[in-house]
Amino acid sequence: MxxxxxxxxxxxxxxxRLNERGISRSGLARQAGVDRSTIAQLLAGDELRMPNAHLVAECAAALGVSVDWLLGLSDRPESAAEVLSTSLRMETAARTPSDDQILAWHQEAAGSKIRHVPATLPDMLKTEALLDWEYAAFLDKTPSQARETMRDTINWMQAPGSDYEICVPIDLVRALAQGEGYWQGIDPETRRAQVEFMAGRCAELYPSLRLYxxxxxxxxxxxxxxxxRLLAAVYVGQVYLVYRESRQVQALTEHFDGLVREAAVEARGAARTIRGFLRD
Known part of the structure; x- marks a missing residue:
């Protein structure tokens, strides 16, 4: 700048801030330990010099804002301690995105672009049979509850203006088709139906939903x-790490966009590639 x-x-x-706090120039001068003329000079329209660090810090403390905000280095007026206390929270997490908290965040962000990297595959792309298999041993949410939340998410996605991008590892999808790794134990018919369903839904919902x-x-x-731009949530197992500070959200946005740039399969070809795994 x-x-x-x-x-x-x-x-x-x-x-x-003087106006918002109802503090006069004389009042600020007293709290900052300077003459009133010094404050008047700071507010003069033709003043190009910046005050020294000590005076900026005194003004910030008197006005209840951060030094960074006064200097234009941050868009958050709160102090560093207040920003840290509000910019990162921990929320109790379900094992997958099929929970009320995630749905509430979707509703809060209505009209905004959603970027999503699921723990396995996104529930909205799963058949009810796969949800039943995956949630059978999950004590905090029954398969029927998972199906209901999945349908709520699909309804949200089909609303006008929906914009949803998902990134998943290609080897996870290939393993599903082949019944390997995480997906061991699912009968071949259920797996084949799941792969076909996933491919069909990617084609049906494109471009509102784009899978990379x-x-x-x-x-x-x-x-x-x-x-x-509202918030980002990182799933770590028992909790979500929830970020609301703009620079943190932007950093995670850039991380996701990097996954998209490095994608081995573009969204336009996702359905064809997924079906191709059945022939491998």
Whole structure:
């Protein structure tokens, strides 16, 4: 940021906070330990010099804002401690995205682009038979509850303006078709029906839903969901790490977009590739 722009932003934010807090220039001067003329000079429209660090810190403390916000280095006026306390929370997590908290975040982000890396495959792309198999041993949510939440998510996605991107490892989808790894124990008929269903839903919902498949030997991702610019949630097992600070959300957005750029299979070809695994 140019010197003139930073000085102008500092003046406007100083004046804004004085007005919001109902503090006079004399009152700020007393709290900051300077003359009233010093505060008047800070607010002068032709003043291009920035005050020293000590005076900025005193003004920030008196006005209840962060130094970074006054200097235009942050869009959050709260102090660093307050930002940390609100920008990262922990929420109790279900084992997969099929839970009320995730659905509530979807509703909060209505009209925003959703970016999602599921723990296995997204529930919205699973058959009811696969949901029954996956949730059979899950004590906190029954298969019927999982199906209901899945239908709620699909209804949300089919609303006007829905924009949903999903990234999954290509080897996880291939393993499903072949009944290997995580998917061992599922009978061949259920697996084949699941692969066909997943391919059909990708074709049906495109472009509102776009599924990308990345090579996990080249890139890696923990399960995450980014809800527009509002928040991002990282799934770590028993809890979600929930971020609401703009720079943190942007960092996770860039991570997801990197997965899309590195994808071995583009969304347009996802349905064809998924069906092809049945012939391998």
């Amino acid at each position: 140019q010197k003139e722009m930073r000085a102008s932003l500092f003046r406007s934010r100083l004046a804004q 498949m990345y090579d996990s030997r080249k890139v890696f991702s923990a399960p995450i969901t980014v809800f527009g």
